[in-house]
Amino acid sequence: MGLIPSFPLVHFDFGAIKELAPELANRNIFKPLFLTDQGVVEHGVLKKITDVLPSGVTFAVFGEIPENPTIKGIDRALDIYKEHKCDGIVALGGGSVLDSGKALRVVTTQGGDVIDYLKDPDRIGTNVAPYITIPTTAGTGAEITFGGGIHPETNAPAMSIRSPHVKPDLAICDPELTISLPPHLTAATGMDAVTHCVEGYLSINANAPAEAIALDGIHRALSYIDRAVRDGADREARYNMSMAALEGGMAIYMGLGPIHSLSMAFGDSPLHHGTLVTVSMPAVMRYYDGKIDGKLNAIAHAMGLEGGLGVGERIAVLTENINSRLGLPSGVRKMGYSKNDIEVISGDALDSQFNMTAPLRPTREEYRKIIVEALG
Numbered sequence: 099m100g101l102i103p104s105f106p107l108v109h110f111d112f113g114a115i116k117e118l119a120p121e122l123a124n125r126n127i128f129k130p131l132f133l134t135d136q137g138v139v140e141h142g143v144l145k146k147i148t149d150v151l152p153s154g155v156t157f158a159v160f161g162e163i164p165e166n167p168t169i170k171g172i173d174r175a176l177d178i179y180k181e182h183k184c185d186g187i188v189a190l191g192g193g194s195v196l197d198s199g200k201a202l203r204v205v206t207t208q209g210g211d212v213i214d215y216l217k218d219p220d221r222i223g224t225n226v227a228p229y230i231t232i233p234t235t236a237g238t239g240a241e242i243t244f245g246g247g248i249h250p251e252t253n254a255p256a257m258s259i260r261s262p263h264v265k266p267d268l269a270i271c272d273p274e275l276t277i278s279l280p281p282h283l284t285a286a287t288g289m290d291a292v293t294h295c296v297e298g299y300l301s302i303n304a305n306a307p308a309e310a311i312a313l314d315g316i317h318r319a320l321s322y323i324d325r326a327v328r329d330g331a332d333r334e335a336r337y338n339m340s341m342a343a344l345e346g347g348m349a350i351y352m353g354l355g356p357i358h359s360l361s362m363a364f365g366d367s368p369l370h371h372g373t374l375v376t377v378s379m380p381a382v383m384r385y386y387d388g389k390i391d392g393k394l395n396a397i398a399h400a401m402g403l404e405g406g407l408g409v410g411e412r413i414a415v416l417t418e419n420i421n422s423r424l425g426l427p428s429g430v431r432k433m434g435y436s437k438n439d440i441e442v443i444s445g446d447a448l449d450s451q452f453n454m455t456a457p458l459r460p461t462r463e464e465y466r467k468i469i470v471e472a473l474g
């Protein structure tokens with residue numbers, strides 16, 4: 099049966115951050131916890147935002163969410179939330195911060211341990227803390243999605259926090275906040291958005307509006323990613339990359355697939371998610387080649403490629419060329435991944451819930467082949 103879920107409210111534009119103060123007031127949030135990471139604090143982005151809050155708003159800060167989100171980080175944020183008697187969460191950062199906030203909004207009100215909600219998402223009830231997201235990267239889509247990856251330990255594979263109740267209440271997308279994002283993160287997070295659009299579009303869930311959005315996201319990202327990487331101050335490019343990222347988040351509402359299963363399987367090492375998925379994408383496109391060409395043709399057209407015979411291979415080669423042009427690595431090994439046990443990696447990939455919405459589910463043997471190619 100078709101189910102078309104709704105996205106959170108979004109303020110989107112240069113200067114959208116000015117909406118934060120009135121939105122806090124509208125939602126009766128008088129003491130938010132700003133959840134963020136050290137980079138956002140050091141670059142002065144947090145200060146820029148808190149400086150313009152009205153005098154009636156006091157706030158607390160937890161600025162130490164790690165690069166890959168862990169339960170420990172969320173537990174520490176929870177301590178600050180309780181200590182300062184906060185009444186809502188504003189997450190400011192990349193995917194790690196925004197996903198951490200989803201778990202935090204549950205444990206603040208429902209108690210218990212984060213791990214219990216990761217193991218059994220059905221335990222997550224409706225009673226969650228108010229939650230506003232403000233992305234500082236353009237790619238994860240985590241600002242609007244109802245799931246996220248959390249690592250039980252730093253080097254353990256990520257588990258999902260997944261429930262309609264963790265969906266943020268509001269996202270404020272201000273491309274201005276992405277201007278200082280360095281080129282390698284602009285490239286990797288931007289390509290993460292492309293994989294969200296590709297896997298969402300290919301998902302077995304039928305959702306024509308989101309499919310149209312996904313194709314626009316692919317076209318938009320590939321049209322502007324080179325400019326955004328070359329010149330971070332290119333405002334038109336930043337605007338369009340932020341929009342492509344948001345569209346990628348909307349595409350995720352249809353589900354993901356093997357590219358993201360691989361990111362979970364390789365997630366037992368601290369590798370950057372966006373880099374991991376774009377490096378893994380060509381092997382998955384080759385796996386699809388000749389099997390689902392109707393949908394691959396539409397993706398190819400959005401990318402400016404010809405459809406027809408060998409379309410999966412053409413998408414794979416284009417992705418490899420883009421990765422190379424943007425300075426991204428050619429394989430997971432080149433990212434520093436050193437594990438060799440293909441049986442374990444393929445088992446973890448098979449176990450991922452992202453396979454559930456894939457148009458074709460790779461067998462263990464097919465995953466082995468995909469993994470060997472993705473490793474490089």
Ligand SMILES: [Fe+2]
Pocket residue numbers: 238290293294358371375
């Ligand atoms: Fe992703």
